[in-house]
Amino acid sequence: MKVLTKKTDYAIRALLMLGAKKGSYVSAKSIALEQDMPYQFLRGVLQEMIRHGLIVSKEGVQGGFMLAKAPDEIPVRQLIEIFQGTVQVSECMFRKQICANRSRCVLRHEIMRIEEVVNNEFEKVTIGKLLRTLRAEDNMRSVLKDGEAPDSQTRQTGVMS
Amino acid sequence: MKVLTKKTDYAIRALLMLGAKKGSYVSAKSIALEQDMPYQFLRGVLQEMIRHGLIVSKEGVQGGFMLAKAPDEIPVRQLIEIFQGTVQVSECMFRKQICANRSRCVLRHEIMRIEEVVNNEFEKVTIGKLLRTLRAEDNMRSVLKDGEAPDSQTRQTGVMS
């Protein structure tokens, strides 16, 4: 059971990059390179996010993408919904004889409850939250390469070595 | 995002039938007919459950399948695990530069926590529990067709008509 598909995965990571370099346009190419994603595939993902109003773009030289809203207003939940559709149980179980009374079907009830729990949880995890934690944990070196570089005392952990 | 695949779906419903007619062998054919499942596909599912010790079988005429353990000891969680594999995040996000320190990766942490919640919930939903509720709600007519028929006062709701 795969929770996140590649599209959602790429979407989150792309958004994190945009969130890290807020205010400037970041090209699909640079994201693809830095995050090792297939370029055209990523472009499709980005366009989908434009359609959903999460990001905006600028064409032409020096063009690229930028967040359209505050990172805290982009829950992972929404990305899952966009790229994987809303969580749904196996259609309708017991459709034949066993469960004749739909509104009261136990399993259906149970699963919808669980669905809700999951959705609530993913709603709480936003790009902003991830961004903050990543910053706090100082794993942002590559993303920040230029921009607001965390002046020295940064490489003490030496993770990339 | 599909929570339950057909295999899990069929498995649950087959087990409910076995649970309803406990003590006697129920053939794959009768399950397939009554529950409207593809016969051979169902057989595959049943064999898988035998391998996992959930049910036992008897070959030959009047053969079939029977629960190998108490319904309360069969959590839906286990069925999901058998037929859909353990819940797993999209491999490992941020595998490249962003998240260099795996053990501390935020999103990973969040998702594993959510996974746990889901697993706990599905652990609590057992075949026994479903069975009881179904019984209580008197939606068992078709399953109980013969066997422990709930003497009269049963068809008042007239669902199958």
Added chain:
DNA sequence: TAAACTGATACTATATTGATATCAATTAAG
């Protein structure tokens, strides 16, 4: 006007899920 970009879309490949088909072995019943 050329190069660096996005918009839009069509296409291909791979993996997963769902379903079917076949044949040998076993068992109960007549």
Added chain:
DNA sequence: CTTAATTGATATCAATATAGTATCAGTTTA
């Protein structure tokens, strides 16, 4: 002791979903 009902074990196929590639037109800046 033969036949029909049944499971065991596999092999194959079809349908769908996911992942990835390619192409070309339009836009913008230098």
